[in-house]
Amino acid sequence: MSAENKTPLIICYGEILWDNLPGGRMAGGAPMNVAYHLNRVGAESKLISRTGEDKAGAELVCFCSKIGLPTELIQFDELHATGEVIGKVTDDHEMAYDILTNVAWDYIAYKPNHSVLAGTADAFVFGSLAARNQVSRETLLQILDSAAYKVFDVNLRPPHYTKEILQLLLSKTDLLKLNLNELALLTDWFYKAGATEADSINYLQQNFGIDEIILTRGSQGVSYYNAERAYHGKAYQVTVADTVGAGDSFLAAFLYKKLKGEAITGALDYALAMGAFIAGQTGACPAYTTADLDKFIRQHLRDERSDKQ
Incomplete structure (x- = not known):
């Protein structure tokens, strides 16, 4: 079956x-x-995670079911509570986030079917946060040994990472997604401070054997690098409601289009549209259809043509 006719299967691993x-x-x-x-865009997705055997965990699983996510790979933990983040406004009116530790998703247990799934899936997506605790980290590493296409969305959340763990995860990566601040940190740690973007990207590709790198730039768009060349995409202009989940939706849209055989330029543009579309709405997982996204893209193109006239 050709990529265009096949429904991609993508496994996502980590925190809920x-x-x-x-x-x-x-x-x-x-x-x-x-x-x-x-x-939402048409892939088959599965989530490997863990909640507490508590009311909060039951509500999370119920939420996943309501939004159409399969829940059979979400584990229940009798000893550890469901994960929470506490967000507070500081004295200088900034938001501060406390990602509670020693919670259920820190203890994702390895199951043999995880490796079977990852080996047959079109992509396996993971981040750095789920590697902060040894139990979930060891499970992740076992699965990565079998995964065919490993997608590392860095997502650094201080203080929940170390140089050693990032080095290990980078060495397992096929596609790396990161932002400018994350690139600067990795460059300082593993290469040399002040290096150019091109040199930094080349170093990561060569030193860790990473085939593809996506560098997000917020309102300045995105760049994609592989062994042959670089591609650059321009951000869509949108009135931002909030940015929660915009980067996650970008990655989902890019992977879907790439795995369906779309050219990189087309996949990037679709992903940029998705990120802007979600940033224009409240919440990380608003209800929408691909028809809604297509309508947004058409309106954007009409607005662009009107601006040029």
């Missing part, structure tokens, strides 16, 4: 949790967000 913010409580976790948006 409740974000407790001044404006209210929302289900969160980058792996869940990516899985949701993959599901």
Whole structure:
């Protein structure tokens, strides 16, 4: 079956949790967000995670079911509570986030079917946060040994990472997604401070054997690098409601199009549209259809043509 006719299967691994913010409580976790948006654009997505055997965990699993995510790979933990993030406004009016530790998703247990799934899936998506605890990290490393196409969305959340763990995860990566600040940190740690972007990207590719790198630049768009060349995409202009989940939706859209055989330029543009579309709405997982996204893209193109006239 050709890539165009095949429904991609993507496995997402890591944290699911409740974000407790001044404006209210929302289900969160980058792996869940990516899985949701993959599901919305037409991929088959599965989520490997763990919640507590508590009310908060039951509510999270119920939320996943309601938004159309399969829940059979979400484990229940009798000893550890469901993950939570506590968001508070500081004295200087900035947001500070406390990602609670020693919670259920720190203890994702390895199951043999995880490796079987990862080996047959078109992509396996993971981040750095789920590697902060030894139990979930060891499970992740076992699965990565079998995964055919390993996608590392760095997603650094201080202080939940170390140089050694990042070095290990980078060495397992086929596609790396990171932002400018994350590139600067990795460059300082593994290469040399002040290196040019091109040199930094080349170093990561050569030193860690990474085939593809996506560098996100916020309102300045995105760059994609492989062994042959670089591609650059221009950001869509949108009135931002909030940016929560925009990067996760971008990754989901890019993977879907790439795995369906779309050219890199087309996959990047679709992903940029998705990121802007989600940033223009409230929450990481708003309800929408691909028809809604297509309508957004058409409107953007009309606005661009009108501006040029």
